[in-house]
Amino acid sequence: MLMLGGVPRFLPLGLLFLGLIAQSVALGFQYRNGRHVHGFLGEPSKIATLQRSQEPDDLWFDQILDHFHGADRRQTWKQRYFVNAAHYRNDSTAPIFLMIGGEGEASKKWMNEGAWIHYAEHFGALCIQLEHRFYGKSHPTSDLSTKNLVYLSSEQALADLANFVAAMKSKYNLADTQKWIAFGGSYPGSLAAWAREKYPHLIYGSISSSGPLLAEVDFKQYFEVVKSSLANYNPGCVEAVTRSFAQVEILLKHMIGQRNLDEKFRTCTPIKDSIENQLDISNFFENLAGNFAGVVQYNKDNSPHANLTIDDICDVMLNSTVGPPVTRLGIINEMLLQQSNATCLDYKYDKMVADMKNVSWDSEAAKGMRQWTYQTCNEFGFYQTSENKSDTFGDRFGVDFFIRQCMDIYSEHMDSKYLEQVVAQTNKYYGALKPDTTNVLYVHGSIDPWHALGLTASKNPKTPTIYIEGTAHCANMYEPVQTDPKQLVAARNKILKYLAKLLDAYTST
Template sequence: MRYFILLVCLAFATRITFGKRLFSNGFIGAPSKFTLASQSQEPQLKWFQQILDHSNPTKYPKWKQRYYVSNEHYKTGGPIFLMIGGEGKETPKWMTSGAWIHYAAKFNALCFSLEHRFYGASQPTKNLSTENLQYLTSEQALADLANFVREMKVKYDLKDSQKWIAFGGSYPGSLAAWVREKYPELIHGSISSSGPLLAEVDFKEYFEVVQNSLASYSDACVIAVRRSFAQLEILLRHMIGQREINEKFQLCDPIEKSIENKLDISNLFENIAGNFAGVVQYNKDNSPHAGKTIDDVCDVMVNETLGTPVQRLAEVNRMLLKDSGEKCLDYKYDKMIVEMQNTTWDEDKAMRQWTYQTCNEFGFYQTSTQKDSLFTDRFPVDFFIRQCMDIFSEKMDSQYLKAVVGRTNTFYGALNPNTTNVLYVHGSIDPWHALGLITSSNPNTPTLYIEGTAHCANMYEPSANDLPSLVAARKKIQNYIENILSS
């Protein structure tokens, strides 16, 4: 089963979409898909006594928050690098590899990684009830980071003169920018990678970027995808076509039983469209969850020897099901909702938590409401708002979403952040750049736009196959860190 495509950079390895799009192990997953030589020192797993509600710090007992620390490259007096966790469990692999570790070696930094509240093993409450999830907010997460920095300075005898630099990708990329904005006395600077700054309920631009990215292969690929979805609509209209969909798309449940269920049909189309979105979002990233590429799926879509466009669409779906280890495509809406209503803790699952954050702060719903949609109009914004209402509360309707998203943009400044010492990094292929800061005339908010790269590409372990634009970008990031450390 998949939900709406997630921002994912540090994430899980379950094939789910979100604003479900392919997780892979923490938000950015592991830092490399390559086998790397281990370092001489393993990172230390630690636990930190954290406050539940920072607006009322003494009301509730503290809880244990997981973090990792590595002094592999540290020299006394060096800077402190902080990797911010996101919507998935933290992995110690990020303490020994990834671009930031190369920067740590360059600048002799002490490295910390803090797991986000309500994800992984950082479980503040007995369960994931909607009442308990009220403490799962970006504002509380930022206060966690601030409290963590203060305590680590004492625990490790770190001086005020030692500068803290925050790193994050995707949602943690947003947090990296915001923690500098809200706590400049603690965080000296940040590298914000692929972080959406603009909260938006109807994120229709997402699939517009997906379409443009497919067009980078060829216009023929886009035409074939458009025709395939049109043919899928035709097949749905009669019994023989419905049976063909069952077989070709390897559905877990026969579609003829759901023809009158608009939510099931919306979920089916959103999942199939999500195949292309997930591929585009992680296209050629040096990450374990970057599998098939735009070239791979477009090679199929333009190959007329494989049959009609809809048969080629089914082949793309088969390929991605196989890659993810799934036997069939699960599209039943009610089954998805029941799964999302489960309030028990599972360190390896996070869709309930992240979906709550989207319903309560961000929106980010990747809809089919854009003009002349490539993937039909089957999954409009109301489809996603309905999920918020069915999973959490009837009060989370369109007016509620409009209000909370407006509050988020007002609180953080959206695309007009009041920050200094933050570098905003995005890739041109990544659909999430549509909600990020990609150009700026303000010298206080510099940007770095990397042509030809996808989600969080600059964060992963460098490879000999990296595009020249990515190699140059990593060098610019290193220079930026050097400049703010000397400022």
């Protein structure tokens, strides 16, 4: 049984949580490559009003640097984790709920809020969260140099989980009859499924929320879902966005138009100084498209990322009284700049690359963007592209634009051939959309663009799915509120029933 050695000290959280989206943006991007600057998964609620909201202590585990090479297995580092035993019934059948950290700092708020805590109350589970290597305060190496980032991969992260679970079972004298259930959202949603696949003797089951299973270099479906989600609100919204981007292209063609763009989009550097630099212009367009992508991805999901909604931005784009579509696009940009406390729109490519090449743990890039971009360049791709001139977001940021970033930030060998090879290896290793798993429930929302790379329907009873119409990225994971749509409430109830099935009796592994 678990012997925690005393009651941990907790510090009360303030009543008002200032959302991540309200923090300043040093890199010029609050939202990039489908990732919020502080990670895919937000905090569990905007305002901490629950009496149980308390902050756990930092705990540390001696983790192995390299699980796959003998010499490096002697090198260890301190990996952070949190524990909440408030709901733990402390017997030989009590489950262990393991939340998997992702490509950002692990949030202590998840230890007291979110749907999984309600499940823990129901089943008397011990709750543990393990921070992902190279993110947050879990620093395996002295810096983020490219030679050190070779230790950053999903495979190493899964081995971390396995080593951690085995050690915790020993440390706290947990019985073999106690089932470990992994929870994760977005990239950690993938890890939750893969942890069950690769280490079934340790992870009994998983709830995989919004996890992309298919690695893909050219993730062109992303913006297709963005457009579809906008059109579901009002088809005229997509038409207005399409016209606005076309008008940007027209204004780029002459000096007066360029000055007009500077004024409308509050650029940090005059467009005329960058008009000949196609990488700068690509960055400019990706910024503008990212404004819509970020709002769609987190639309009404009960996280701090969701301050603006599809309703808000489409109402602006449909309001012809404020000016032509390009003016409305500028208003959208201004709304996002204000929310991110940015003084201007920084679109310079060389500056972005220079910021991303900063290897210090104290840099802005070290909050996760340098690490996650490295993972996309070495495992997943996931590049949200737009390369059709007649399409809504134009043709300014195709797949070559993102591959160029891999080469400029990390290494020239990370060319298109290399990316195709590593993505193919990832899909072969994990099984892509044909996973060899049991006891994993795959959950996705229709508004979330990432569902295009996930398992959303299955005829195989061993790979059950829940597809929630009208919900966004990881919506099922957040703290339930009275305004949740009925289909989200129903999905959480289905997850509860699935957990009850897993925890009732052992099934075939």
